[in-house]
Amino acid sequence: MTKKKTIIIILVCLCLGLFYAYNFNVNSRGYINDIINNIEGKTLNSKFETKIKSGNLSTDYNIDQVLKDIDKLQLNTLNVPIVINVSSRTSSNMSIEGWSEKRAIELIKKLRFKKINIILEPYPWIENGSVGETEWKPDNIEEFFYNWENDVLGKLIKDVAVPYHVDALNAGTSFVYMEQYEDNMCHMIDYVRERYKGLVTYRTNFWVTAADFAPEYTEKYKSKLNNQVFSKVDFISIAAYFELTENETNTVENLTKALENTTKFNRKQNIKQEIKNFNEKWNKPIFFGELGFPKTNKATEEPHNPLMSNIMNNKEQANCFEAYKNVFRNESWNLGFSVFAIGETSDDKRYYPSNESAEIIKNWYS
Template sequence: MKLKKIILKLCIILPLLVICYSFYKSENKTNSKTNSKTNIEFRGMNLVAPISELKNETFEALKQNNVNYISLIPYAFVNLSQATVSYNHSKQWWGETSEGIAETIKKSHQYQIQVMLKPHLWIKNGLYTGNLDFATEKEWEKWEENYEKYIIEFAELAQKENVVLFCFGTELGNPIAKRPKFWFDLISKIRKVYKGKITYAANWDDFEKIPFWKELDYIGIDAYFPLSDAITPTVSDLNSAWQKHLLKIILLQQKINKKVVFTEFGYRNSDYAAKEPWLENQSKINNIGQANAYESLFESLIRKEWYAGGFAWKWYADDYYKKSNPIDYTPQEKPALQIIKKWYKER
């Protein structure tokens, strides 16, 4: 009986020791590098598309804040009852259409800013994309045919306009879990028309479950990790909270042997900014909470040699944000922008 108990304890302890050792190796390897190194590949912003006109001031402001990549998002809309994906609507903002995306890429390149093209879905009834589902095989096949057309069209545009990075999906946990073959086939089809780098934007809570990471060039994560229940969390406490998430990322990264890019990360300038960063349910302005959350993310990630950088959510191409809700993800005209500018500076 005692031997069985010892064996049982070893079965519990040994995997934990392996995990901790892997984390230690990664941290030790990172810390052996110079602590001043912040020359990450992607010092990015997710750009909210211009409504109708692309302004030079947008790119000038991005350059002033040391941004070297933008993510452009050609939205498409899912009609669940018809199992369709539609895009390039006449009522869409110009910057979300194929024409607007192409023009924005050209303008971006004029300012020596590179591009990640990142198609997003919007489900008309407000359903979270990760829960997208259909009842029948016929519906799934119709939706997949529509989605493939959408993605391949923008992959071809990405190739034509010399886009460096193409992200072919965002937070689609259930469709990937239920229909993995479709996604492997889609990746193969993308490779035939687009010769740049490819990633996928997994949600923070399911990035370990994605089956096709080895087929891509980067592990992509929308990094809205829950970190603190505090109204105004301190940088120190947030740094400690990051460790459990970093451990999971490191284990996957070592298994797949691909660098990690945060396809989205960001915090609202509100109370509880780091509690559930994906929610927009707080109504009290807290610029310090947002700034602390950004500071901690950069302190915790930016010197990891496996971290390729990421794209902050979000930057408005138009200035209408000044007239809307003063609580928003954008760091524009907030203390958080100085944090970003500081860490995005090449060293």
Template sequence: MTIPLQIAAKGISDSSPTITDYSYNEAWEAIPKAKKDGYNVILEPYPFIANGTIAETDWNPSDINQWFIVWGNHLKELAAKCEQNNVDGIYIASNLVHLEDYTDKWKTLIADVRKVYNGKILYRTNYWATADWAPETIVAYNKKLNNPIFGIVDIIAIGAYFELTDNRNPTVDQLIDAIYSVPLYGRGQNIFKEIKAFNDKWNKPILFGELGIPPYSNSPEQPHNAFGELGEYNESIQANWFEAWIRVFQAQDWWQGYSVYAISDEKSVYNIIGKEAESIIRGQTLGGKENTFTYLISTLKHLEKRIEALESK
């Protein structure tokens, strides 16, 4: 069970984020209950920027040194409390695109966290796109792949909002084909191969830290887009999306499953409760074995959302 804890920033350039008191209290109320019920628990310090109006992928602090000092202090405090409460894992970052290249600073932060915490350390990187006709995208991917940060964490997590196809009603098989060779803009990106390369290089398990898509016809082209023109409503798109990713990755012993985005938030276009995708997710199996589903309920009241985590065993 992944439990988020809100860390708030005033704006896109804020270098001194703060832990939100109510979220802190709710997280540490939920964690002992989850542990008592027999769940493995991951704590996720979750960026909340400008009251949720700015995505964490856009966060670009003006003072990098100050940000790492403040963020690091928060992480060390939370990690020490995780150790005291037998929390199984902690995220050190989630989709912080503009901060990923500061490898030496992440190494120092991770070393400091390990001094007070013996559980699993997770780092979540954002999705990417590559195309043979755009060599700069290949360079960017290889730079990401070779970032030493992935070798010093315990689990590599990915925000899996990969852009697949402009097909407005793709079947499961068409989505599977797209994962192996993205037809969108003629990219030909082999997403499976590129994700597997992280395990090949770093020998670390891989978790889809977020997997989700709105049930609309434009979403297979931009699954990360919750605004603008979404197209026609179509629940089969969302259901097929989850089925396709499972079929592609289920046999890989290095794949740890995925966290569902989002659950039971009626205001979110990603919500899967009451839709076709819900039955698909509940009925999925990996490698012929039963799944163990663990559920994540976000207590971030300002976000008004809930997230459910699925861990496959």
């Protein structure tokens, strides 16, 4: 082969490489996080270029529906789950579900030419999905953390996050019974950072306080607020299923007020201030890693429970989203939100946004 031909081949390969890199999700932090992690004085907002408007995917999501929902809700980010099988609520062992990992990769590839950031989430699937992740209480804490790091996080980083240029990794979700082990939690984040250069978060569960009559709730909140794991992450994620009222239905106005003075059980919880406290304590932006409400009556009594009422009510769900929008949209410390849940529209999907809710979400940060 002549020297001239060799040079031409090299130039063609370089051009193809640059073309591929440019077109592979050009806004993806996966390509530039080496740069952004070295920029002094920049906020996370500048890393994402805008506030995050994301959608959490149902574990049984349909890829075509996901693509439709991105456009329908005008999202700039997706929270992509990969199912982690857990045999029982006390198990300290777990394994990655192969079909779920394969589908996540297929979806990420389809997003190659869209300007969509990806948050990757290992999603605990306990007792075949019959038990929520908040009920997981491993029987051996040390074994749990070792297995979670090596059998879940390490493998997902190697097989998905790094090769497919994922923008952020959610290292854990609502570890209600594990979060108190601060050294282990901090080690978990350190483990991720040693292997992955993107953004790292941990999603904590919502909480309740009732200063007038239940000081023990306030003490639990203070313990959560002071947990050192939040010093380790790039941004703090919260599953925002806060209990607001006991009403069958609500106006946007009374829900907006309830976010600073809840009326359920007359707890008088100031949710907005308690959330802001995390920003003030750790100087990290706050992200609603799950924000969802069933499209039924009583959607605000226990937003985490889709079975509080069988009376369908699209407007009630929409009012909830609008109240959060009113309270948090303009706060500089609020990084954004992720709608729970999209990608599947079956009748049993009570959290899928109604048309009324979709209009509010679409115009959020427009």
